[in-house]
Every structure is written in structure tokens, then in C-alpha cells.
Amino acid sequence: MSASLQTRTAAPLLQVDHLTMRFGGLVAINDLSFEARAGDITALIGPNGAGKTTVFNCITGFYKPTEGMITLTHPDGSSYLLERLPDFRINWRAKVARTFQNIRLFQGMTVLENLLVAQHNPLMIASGMTFLGVLGTKGYRESSRKSIEKAEYWLEKTGLVERADDAAGDLPYGAQRRLEIARAMCTDPVLLCLDEPAAGLNPRESLELNTLLRSIRKDHGTAILLIEHDMSVVMEISDHVVVLDYGTKIADGTPEEVRNDPRVIAAYLGVEDEEVEEVEAEVEVVAEQVEAEHKA
Amino acid sequence: MTIAAQTSLPAARAAESQIPKAAREAGFAALVMLGLSFPILALRTEQNMSNELILTSRWSWALIACIAVFIARFVQILFRSALAKTLTVFGSLVLLGGLARAAGAAFDTFAASVFAIGVALVALGLVWERRAATTPPSTRTAAERFAWFAPAKPYVAPFALGLLAAYPLLALAAVGQGGSIKWIDNFGIQILIYIMLGWGLNIVVGLAGLLDLGYVAFYAVGAYAYALISTQVIPATFPGLGVWAFWICLPISGLLAALWGILLGFPVLRLRGDYLAIVTLAFGEIIRLVLINWVDFSNGYAGISSIPRPSFFGVPFNASDEGFAALFGLEFSPIYRTIFLYYVILCLALLTAFVTVRLRRLPVGRAWEALREDEIACRSLGINTTNTKLTAFALGAMFGGFAGCFFAARQGFISPESFTFLESAQVLAIVVLGGTGSLLGVVIASIALVGGFEILRELDFLKQVFGESFDPTQYRTLLFGLSMVLIMLWKPRGLVSTREPTAFLKESKAVSSSLVKEGHG
């Protein structure tokens, strides 16, 4: 409890206030408010169709919310109203990067090229909006070299350096997921939004993902907003969990608080669906594991 | 030896069991052909001397068509090797041609030689198929199969450039002054104009993945910009600059076309896919219709004539004492201007290629390709997609404008007739056939399509096969369509179907184009 109090006093990096998103008559998000603090891993969970991806799309500018305010405050104090920025500025100015639930890589480009495209804006400036680049000035060559070094750093971090010159579409599924994270990190974000990064990963890959996310937070100070169905990932690494059901927030707190919240259990149990039961079982197993670890 | 025989046995048996099926399918296809050819080929109405319509029948044509379809379908099902299929079908067609000649005219030496060539091709096809059926399918990758070619690779581009540069002189040496004008102008310059247009459109369609069906509009803007400025503005303001008109107008035409590209692109590039295609198509037509109807401005259908021709950097190509020939102590001949024009368009085309190659490796070029791959991902990475599309559109338009300016200067006369949708379609066909994004592909496709059309004029010997009234140029469109269908069947991603990466860490590996997207607006 005291630990959570301490983190709560840290400055909120992302503040979502009374966010509502309607599609015609469908209310996908209903008056949602939550905070994500700098340096935290915040998980956004909920049953299928709860509106999690829609929240991401509002934060990253792909949807304009019907109502509400999304404020991002950088560590240096500058703040941005995300609902008013066009999508590409949200990445470039406000420094929010994201991945997609159904992977969106540049499949016909190589792994390295994917990471270079992510550094488009700084490289564009270095190339003097292309004019200096055509001349091949020293400054541009220097920053071009640096961009490759940066890409190499992230390739090493995600274990993809061997595949740097292969087409992104040729990578196995798990590697594509990691590449998408590496690509997002190449934009130097302060907030990284991951939409189900562990979907389709095997247990070993899932574990590697945990390590990667932890290191992103620790070594780069990047806060992470995470949508995930895999409870082993959520309970392991998140500092703070927000639970959505039918677009409404039903719980908000530390993993332990959320796990024991009767409304969360009801939301997952309430739907008669095998998948949900599986999730429920997983939650319990992981909870036991975590408890056992704590005792040890 | 025995192992080879054993492995070949099942394959041979499998092929045998295919024969009835292939025959059935082929028979069906021939029936369909019969149904189609009955109204089109077999029966024909003609006007006789007294203006009456009479029905003539050409059953032999229908029969030949049916046999050809039968063979093609039969071979297509039964054979496995693509080369064997091509050889056999082509050989059968030649053979049928020989037969037709023998039946129509006489079994002379010409018919006999055509017949013999056909038989030889069919035999070659059968032998090749036999070989393909008895050797196990190769497991080598494309890279391994072309490994022998690797050492020659760095020399290909310089060699091709050297050939291009030497082409007019080679033509001159081969067929002399009189004959070479045709080869330099109709083949060289014409193909190079299309290569340049193809490379320009390649930036928009191939790299940025924006389907532009109205590219000819920018070609028209460039051409009319030169025509109007050089015939009206310059004589009225600085008549002394007349000889320099082309060199002054060339950049102006390009910039005007780019400006039009931006003006059009700004509202239009928000549209995606089919919508973009339709709006650009409409834009192409609007420009043409304005040129037709705004007679005060563009002189309508009549077009603009006596457009000044380019000068040799201020020295005109004429028979006067200040002319090019006199200055260099040569005898006056129109060939010098043609050769000069050839080098001008060669330089313009190479400029286009140079800029494309250079930009592809810069952030803007990479952003174009990323845009073609996935626009949403681009936006999530902070790329301003509207601006990126606009740069591609404007740059493509600019090269179209340069080409248009050159076209007007070369023809000396332009009218809206030269800027129809068919022109856009042909340039687009060149880009798509070449393999979207590939510069080399555009060159090959231009030579094949544009050069192929010109070659049709030269194929006089076909008259001996099909009779004196046969004019191969009338079959242009038919052959155009047929070759498109065949190439799309054989190489759906275009002739050059790999993509070269723009940067690499250890080694540059070509990306198979099955992974590369076409873009969707």
C-alpha cells in the first residue's frame, strides 16, 4: 500500500479525463478517466470488445474522441493536449509511440529499413529537407551513420541483429512483434503504447518480452501503456492496472488490488465464454505464483 | 542412370494419366473458341462494288484459331516446364502459319521454311519438356541460379550506358545518314521519352504507391508551357532569346507541372485507392478538354504549330551561315538535330533516374516506400503523410513536365490529340509491367512496348504469310492486350520482381516482391 502511495505522488505523464468515444449509437468508451505515471508500466485490461484499442486510437490520434481531454506532460514540464494534435504530431512532438494489435510492419522493406523509417523526422532535418542530403553533406552522412547505429542498438536489444538485412515480412511472428517494438522505440518516445504485444507468443518469447519491457522502462525511462490478455505478463510487470468493461472503467489500482476486485472477477466471469474462463484460471495461477514468490 | 530412370517413371506415368483430362479441357476450350470465332472470324460482312453488304465466310481462320487454342490449352495442362510450354505453343503457331500459307497461296520455299521452323520449335519444346519431367525439380533459390551472373553485375549499368550513348553513332554507321533518322528518332527518342515518363510515374506509382491515371496531364502542362512561352511570350518580350527558348523553358515547364501537381495533389491526396485513381483520371481529361475548348489560350483542336526547335546551346540547327553545320564545317543534314535531340532526352532521362536512385536512399524516399507499405504505421511514426505524398506527386509531375517540354520541342507541333488517356495508360502499363519501383524494369518494358509497336511496322514478311492485305500495325492493341495478359500470368509482379534495399548492415539482400505492397492510395 505504501509503495503505491509513493508512486501516486509522482507526476502523471498521461492524464485521461472523461474520455468518451461513440461510434453512431455504440458507446465504445464511456467517461473514462485514468492516469499513467512517468516510468510506470500501466496495463489496460478488459474482456474482448471492452474498448481498449479504441482508447489507444484516441491517445495516438487515430480517432478524435467525442468528449474528454487527454493531457501528456513531459518530464521537462511541457504539456500537450493529445486530442487536438494530428496523429503524426503526437509521435513527433508529444513523443508517444505505439504498436498495433494486428502487426503493421513495412513488410517489403528490410528490418533495418523499418527502423530507419522510424527515424524519419530527425533524418529529414539532418538532410536539410532532402536538399543537403542530395548533395551528400558531411552533416547528413554523420547523422545517417548515427541512425544506423541506433537501429543496430535496438536490433541487438530485441535479438534481431542477425536478421537486419532480411525483409520484415519474412520474420517469424514473435520476431515481427519485437521488431514493431524496436521500431516504436526508435522514435525516442516518452510513452510507449503496446497493443497486445504478447499475443501469439510462446511462453519463452513471453518471458523475453517481459525482460525487454522492463529494460525499456529502466534504461530509457520510457513509460509503457500496455494492453494485454496474457495475465502472466500483466501481473508480472505492471505497476498499475486499469480494467475496462463495455467501455467503462470498473477497477484501477495495483495488480494485487485489481486481482481481488469482485467487479473484475465478475466482468471476466460474467461473460459465458471459454476464453474468459481460461483467462480467469490464468489469473489465479499467476496470483498463486506471485504470492509464493513474495513469501520466498 | 537407373535411379534417374526409376524416378522418371512415376512422373511419366502421371503425365500419361493427364492426357485424357488435358484433351477434354483443350476440347472444351476449342469449343468456346469456336463459339467466339463464329461471329467474329468466320463470318464477315463486306461492301461490294455496288455498295451492298455481302456475307463472306472465312472458315479456315476459325479452324486455325480453334486448333491454336486447343494446342495451347493441351500443352498448358500437360507440360510442366514453362519454357517447354512457350516453345511448343509458339512452334505450333508458326507451323499453322506455314500451313495457312501453303493452303492460301502455294507450297513454295517460304511456306516450307516457316513450316520447318515451326516443326523445329515444337520438337525443341517436346525435348525440353522430356528433360524437365525426368529431372527432379530444382531446389536452388533464384540467387543461386543466377550466381554465375554475379561477377558481371557491376558492369551491366556502365555497359548499358555506353550502349545508349553510342547508339546514334552505331545506327549511323550501320545504315547511313538516310536510314538512321528512323532508327534514332522512332526507336531511340521515342523509347527514351517513354522511359523518362515511366521513371517519372514510377516515383508516384512504384515508390509512393499512389495510383495516378492522369499522368499525361503533367506531360501536357509541360508541352503547352513550352509551346505557348516560346511562340508567344518570348517573341513578344525578348525576341533575342529565341534561340535559347528551349533551354529557358525546360525548367519553367518542369516547375509549372510540379506546381500543377501540388495544386491537384493538395485536395486529392486525402483520397485513397480507387478514389484517387478516378480523380486523377478526371484531372487528365479536364486538362485535355480545357486545351480543346479554350481556343483563345491553346488554339483548340488545331493545336500550336511552328514551335521553335531546340538549339545547340544557342546555335540553331539550320542551313544558315550561323547554323550548326556551318559552324562545325559539316554539310547540312537534319540528322544532326535528331542526334542532338537523342542526347538531350537521354540526359533528361538519366537525370530522372539519378534523382530517383538518390532520393530512394534519403529519408524522403524511404518514407515514400513506407507509405506504399503501410500508411497508418507511417503516421504512428510521426511521418506527415500528406506532405510526403505531395513531394512524390510534385516530383513525378515535374519529370512529366520536362518530358512534355522536350516532346513539344521535338515535334514542333502539338495538339490535345497527343495527350489522351491512352497515353497515361501506356505509361502506367510500362511501370506495372516493368515491376513497380524498378528502374530497369521500366527500361525493359518501354523497349518491349514502344519498340515492339515500332517493330510491327517493319514486319513486312508477315504479309507473305497472311496475304498482301495484312497490316501488322492494325493488331497493335490486340497484341498489347495479349502481351499484358501473358506477362501478368507469367510474372504477376512485373518483369523485375525484386526490390533492392536502400540500406544494409552486413549485406544487401534483394527483397522478393511477393512481400512488397502495391500501395492503396
Ligand SMILES: Nc1ncnc2c1ncn2[C@@H]1O[C@H](COP(=O)(O)OP(=O)(O)OP(=O)(O)O)[C@@H](O)[C@H]1O
Ligand atoms: N471504427 C469503429 N467503428 C465502429 N465501431 C468501432 C470502431 N472501432 C471499434 N469499434 C467498436 O468499439 C468496441 C470496442 O472495440 P475495441 O477494438 O476497442 O475493443 P478491444 O478492447 O480492443 O477488444 P479486443 O480485446 O478484442 O482487441 C467494439 O464493439 C468495436 O466493435
Ligand SMILES: [Mg+2]
Ligand atoms: Mg483490441
